[in-house]
Amino acid sequence: MEVDGKSIEFDKDGFMVDPGLWDEAVAAAVAVDEGIDELSETHWKIVKFIREYWKEHDLAPPVRLICKDLGVGVRDIYKLFTSGPARGACRVAGLPKPDGCV
Amino acid sequence: MTKRNDTHESTEVPGDEGNPAPERGVNAALAELAASVRGFGAFQMNACVRCGLCADTCHIYRAEPDVANLPAMKASSITSVFRRYHTFLGKRLPGLVGARELTAERIDEIRDVVYGRCTSCGRCASNCALGVDLRHILQVGRRMCAVAGRIPEGLQRTVDNQLETGNQMAIPQEEFLSTTEWLSDDLKLEMGDDTLRIPVDEKGKRILYVINPREVKFFPLSLMAAAGVFHAAGESWTLSSKVFDVTNYGFFAGDEASARELVRRVAEEAGALGVEQIILSECGHGYRSFRWEGPRWLGREYAVPVSSVVELLDEYIECGRVQVDREKNAERVTLHDPCNLVRLGGLSEPQRRVLRKVTLDFVEMTPNRENNFCCGGGGGMLSMSEYGDRRVASGKVKADQIRATGAKIVATPCHNCADQLIELSKRYHLGVEIQAVVELVYNALC
Amino acid sequence: MQSVYYIVLVPMVYAALAVFILGTLWHGLRLIVGLKHALRVVVGPAKNPNMLRAVCDAFLSPATLKNHPVRWVFMVSFHIVLFLTILGHLELVGEVGVMQVVRHDVFLGGGILGILLFAGLLFFLFRRFHAPLAAMSEPGDYYLLILLLLIVLFGSQLHLAQRLFDYSTIGVAEYREYLSGILTFRPALPEVFTEDFVGHSFLLVLHVFCANLFLMLFPWSKLMHAILALPLARLRRR
Structure with missing residues (x-):
């Protein structure tokens, strides 16, 4: 996929091959693929939180932290990202695919 | 280790x-x-x-x-x-x-x-x-x-996670405890009952509930719903913070030594907590591997009976232990039969009886029950990114089946299938919501 | 020439029968021993584990009927015709009173069975040249079908030669003499079988030669499905 003249590679699951290339333009492009035409302020809050957490822990944050730290209701996450936090939000945040049953 | x-x-x-x-x-x-x-x-x-x-x-x-x-x-x-x-x-x-x-x-x-x-x-x-x-x-x-x-890398990593950390998503024990506490708090508000809490590591309860770690890390609504229904039924139950993972990636990988070890841990924890019954959360391969393959791997039967939570829900509703109002789930609902639970696990009717009682407009997809098509995400497919394109392509059969029902909600008693179905809904523009059976029951509680 | 005829019609027949019977028995024994192991491998809930259902699965394959009704009709009629053809051979050994409940000339079916079998085999063979079957067929799959085709071809010719073209030198009486001799271990060849260039005995020799090959291959090839279908169905029903 081409974003702002950069060519970004995705694995067969749609996650970034090189998470280091992530920037806001990439996030917006992946979001469109997720069916989110325009990322709202809450979307951005969640995406950036996931990104920061991942940089620090090399792991996707559990949904509890996203909700508690950002004050988002647990049921709202699934309305914001219909594919859920893992295949939805983590993908927009440019993380590699979390392991396991997701 | x-x-x-x-x-x-x-x-x-x-x-x-x-x-x-x-x-x-x-x-x-x-x-x-x-x-x-x-x-x-x-x-x-x-x-x-x-x-x-x-x-x-x-x-x-x-x-x-x-x-x-x-x-x-x-x-x-x-x-x-x-x-x-x-x-x-x-x-x-x-x-x-x-x-x-x-x-x-x-x-x-x-x-x-x-x-x-x-x-x-x-x-x-x-x-x-x-x-x-x-x-x-x-x-x-x-x-x-x-x-x-x-063994493919993604699958192997998941098996390693399970063996080393006790669960496939490497959730630390403290995180598990914080999450159950957080869910208890939310549930208290939703159900308006201050006495409610999610019991963890309690001895001498009737039931040990074993879940899919996905319910802790990414999709807690089904765990919350189960806790809500157990509370409404006045059930005596507990989770374990050490051994809470019903999944078995050793089984998917074909690695029987690991598979045996994972099954052994759950059986042992049930003994340590002194429960009378093990209830498995809605997980297709978890049910098949623990209920049916486990005794063969261990070379003995379990000390206590094992059933799926859908059987328990069926029992609650049949005996009137929980009161439900089907008007609360008014949208059309269809059911996806997980292969490991239905065709290979022999459990096809309880989930149907439950859904007919808790939804207004329940329709079957064709074919169904033992002859149902796989969602495309089985066999550990979801953990192997290298086959992601094939997985989504093979889901077309399921997507067509779902579209033909005209349903708005697809219920499925399997978290693995749920993940695949969520992705199919997105890729094939089905516009359906995927829910566990227990979520619909929780929704219908009076 | 006479000695070739004799070898094919007597010693080779015994050899083929021996290979067929012993080979199948050997597999049967392994089957019984292996069943114990299988019961440990196959786990899961029992599905109506009664024998009658297993028999029905093995002989009628209800799953195929549901998925491919047309092909099911082909498959089942082919096997019925095959069964009747094999049954028909009994009357070439001796008189079988039961089979004359419906009066008929020996051989059963007046030539129809052979033609049906031939058509069925051709259908199976041509299927194997088409995608997707062509890609998954092994050379042996084609050879077996061709072998079967030859057996049916020569067999039909034997019957039609006698019936339509009045080659009356080899008839039911001769077959009975020959086959009952084989079965009672007093092999005797009617003279007409071995006389050079008389009648159609060369067809008989070709028919028997191919049938011998078929019997010898039976225990070592996928033809064993005839025996395995029932235990497999039984296992699936467990």
Whole structure:
């Protein structure tokens, strides 16, 4: 996929091959693929939180932290990202695919 | 941690430490094949007449009619090796009967087939004109790859997570405890009951509830719903913060030593907590592996009965332990039958009885029950990114089935299927919501 | 020439029968021993584990009927015709009173069975040249079908030669003499079988030669599905 003249590679699951290339333009492009035409302020809050957490822990944050730290209701996450936090939000945040049953 | 070494030991064939690794892998795979075909296994491998009638029983072949996806052809990647080493004609006239030598490259071909072109859903086997258990043959292929050290990376990482941290998503114990506390708080508000809490590590309760770690890390609504329903039923239950994972990626990988260890931990924890019954959360392969394969791996029956939470929900509603109002789920609901729970696990009716009681407009998809199509995400497929494109492509069959029902909600008693269905809804623009059965029950509570 | 005829019609027949019977028995024994192991491998809930259902699965394959009704009709009629043809051979050994409940001339079916079998085999063979079956067929699959085709071809010719073209030198009486001799271990060849260039005995020799090959291959090839279908169905029902 081409974003702002950069060519970004995705694995067969749609996650970034090189998470280091992530920037806001990439996030917006992946979001469109997720069916989110325009990322709202809450979307951005969640995406950036996931990104920061991942940089620090090399792991996707559990949904509890996203909700508690950002004050988002647990049921709202699934309305914001219909594919859920893992295949939805983590993908927009440019993380590699979390392991396991997701 | 200690058992981790077991799996490595099993990949070694005594006496050939000096051989280069690929050759050792081939020898180990051949030894595994020989063990698998002892006795009746040989007949499974011999009986296929290559009639090809299994072609369209397979969702992967239906979505992509390539001969490489034809079930009998997939099985023949393994049976051709079997013929070469274990049959009269195959040893003498390999060319005539299509018998092939096992090499490192062929192991990789088998690996592509058994992990990347098959979800072990067993639909071909139950539709075979002769009754050949193709699923079993392909599972032998997985075991051969496992002992040859060729388990796909994503799958292997998940198995390692499970063995090392106790759950497949490497959730630390403190995180588990914080999450259950957080969910208790939310549930208190939702149900308006201050006495409510999610019990953890409590001894002497009736039920040990074992869940899919996904319910802690990414999708807590089903755990919350289960806790809500248990509370409404006045159930005596507990979670364990040490052993809470019902999934078994060792089973998917074909790595029986790991699979056995995972099953042993749950059985042991149930004993330590002194519960009367183990209830498994809505997890297809977890049910199949723990309920049916587990006793074989352990070589003994469990001390307490094991059932799926859908059976418990059915019981609650039938005996009136919880009161439900179907008007609360007014939208059209259909049900996806997880292969491991229904076709291979033998559990098809409780979830239907429950859904008919808690929803206004329940419709079946066709085909259903034992003859249902796999969602495409089974067999550990979701953990193997390298086959992501094939997984989504093979889901077309399921997507068409769902679209034909006109349902708004797809209920499925399997978290693994749920993940695949969520992605199918997105990729095929189905616009459906995926829910666990327990979520719909919670929704309908009076 | 006479000695070739004799070898095919007597010693080779015994050899073929021996290979067929012993090979199948050997597999049968392994089957019984292996069943114990299989019961440990096959796990899961029991599905109506009664024998009657297993028999129904093995002989009628309801799953195929549901998925491919047309092909099911082909498959089942082919096997019925095959069964009747094999049954028909009994009357070439001696008189079988039961079979004359419906009066008919020996051989059963007046030539129809052979033609139906031939058509069925041609259908199976041509199927194997088409995708997707072509790609998954082994050379042996074609050879077996061709062998069967030859057996049916020569067999039909034997029957039609006698019936339509009045080659009356080899008839039911001769077959009975020959086959009952074989079965009672007092092999005797009617003279007409071995006389050079008389009648159509060469067809008989070709028919028997191919049938011998078929019997010898039976225990070592996928033809064993005839025996394995029932235990496999039984296992699936467990």
